[in-house]
Amino acid sequence: MMNRSDGMKFSLRLIVLTMILVSVSCDGQKPAAAQPPVGNGNRPPPEWQAATDLTYEVVAELPHDAEAYTQGLVLHDGHWIESTGKNGQTTLRRVDPATGAVVLKKNLVANFFGEGCTVLGGKIYQLSWKNQEGFVYDAASFQWQKNFSYTGEGWGLTNDGTSLIMSNGSNILQFIDPVTFKPGKLLKVEWNGQPLDKLNELEFIEGEIFANIWFKEQIARIDPANGRVIGMIDLAGIDKKEKRLEEDNVLNGIAYDPVTRNIFVTGKCWPKIYQIRLVAAKH
Numbered sequence: 001m002m003n004r005s006d007g008m009k010f011s012l013r014l015i016v017l018t019m020i021l022v023s024v025s026c027d028g029q030k031p032a033a034a035q036p037p038v039g040n041g042n043r044p045p046p047e048w049q050a051a052t053d054l055t056y057e058v059v060a061e062l063p064h065d066a067e068a069y070t071q072g073l074v075l076h077d078g079h080w081i082e083s084t085g086k087n088g089q090t091t092l093r094r095v096d097p098a099t100g101a102v103v104l105k106k107n108l109v110a111n112f113f114g115e116g117c118t119v120l121g122g123k124i125y126q127l128s129w130k131n132q133e134g135f136v137y138d139a140a141s142f143q144w145q146k147n148f149s150y151t152g153e154g155w156g157l158t159n160d161g162t163s164l165i166m167s168n169g170s171n172i173l174q175f176i177d178p179v180t181f182k183p184g185k186l187l188k189v190e191w192n193g194q195p196l197d198k199l200n201e202l203e204f205i206e207g208e209i210f211a212n213i214w215f216k217e218q219i220a221r222i223d224p225a226n227g228r229v230i231g232m233i234d235l236a237g238i239d240k241k242e243k244r245l246e247e248d249n250v251l252n253g254i255a256y257d258p259v260t261r262n263i264f265v266t267g268k269c270w271p272k273i274y275q276i277r278l279v280a281a282k283h
């Protein structure tokens with residue numbers, strides 16, 4: 001039987017043991033050295049953010065599958081993640097930027113017309129046009145995980161690190177929770193006080209939402225806080241129109257590398273992805 005003194009010693013040993021275990025446990029879960037988040041205020045803003053209206057210079061031309069009807073484009077882990085459209089031709093693909101080679105591809109069933117895609121938290125989210133259904137995949141393996149539903153058409157998709165942000169061809173961008181898929185805020189995009197519709201492929205770049213406008217060689221820079229268009233990027237002439245086999249092979253693809261700050265654009269069935277530098281437009 002334990003007397004009071006033994007009991008105190010036992011308690012003391014228990015406390016010490018617990019402290020050791022807690023210490024080991026903490027060490028075991030010690031997070032990796034803190035990495036500064038990329039693409040945020042820890043670095044000075046990119047030079048182009050000092051201007052409102054911008055134009056471009058082509059820095060590099062990279063190969064792109066001229067049969068890929070691009071609907072969503074992002075750079076992830078050194079590869080393009082690309083969603084292509086059209087019923088019966090819809091794919092999700094991982095592509096080597098240097099060679100244009102498709103290193104992994106998933107074909108969707110024919111009744112889905114693929115639209116925008118984005119990568120968040122190790123998952124790829126892909127929209128379909130009119131089915132009001134999207135798909136979640138493991139970003140590394142392309143293993144399908146689940147479907148999710150939304151209201152209306154799906155066009156472009158990006159994320160701000162917290163929410164999915166979806167366009168539907170109007171001037172409205174819809175924020176969506178990436179876990180519950182509950183709709184969040186609606187962002188009404190306005191340019192000079194007027195609704196700016198036909199917003200299509202999206203990319204979240206340095207705190208702004210870039211949206212290319214369907215059938216225009218223009219990208220709008222949108223303030224995610226209030227929907228106001230900060231400025232326009234004029235991409236006139238980036239793809240020679242005579243190369244296009246179909247009328248609707250328009251600009252539709254924006255990707256960003258937050259580490260190098262390189263910006264890339266392409267279009268539906270364009271044979272190139274262009275790395276561009278943004279420069280102030282001369283008025």
Ligand SMILES: [Ca+2]
Nearest residue numbers: 073202203254
């Ligand atoms: Ca994009």
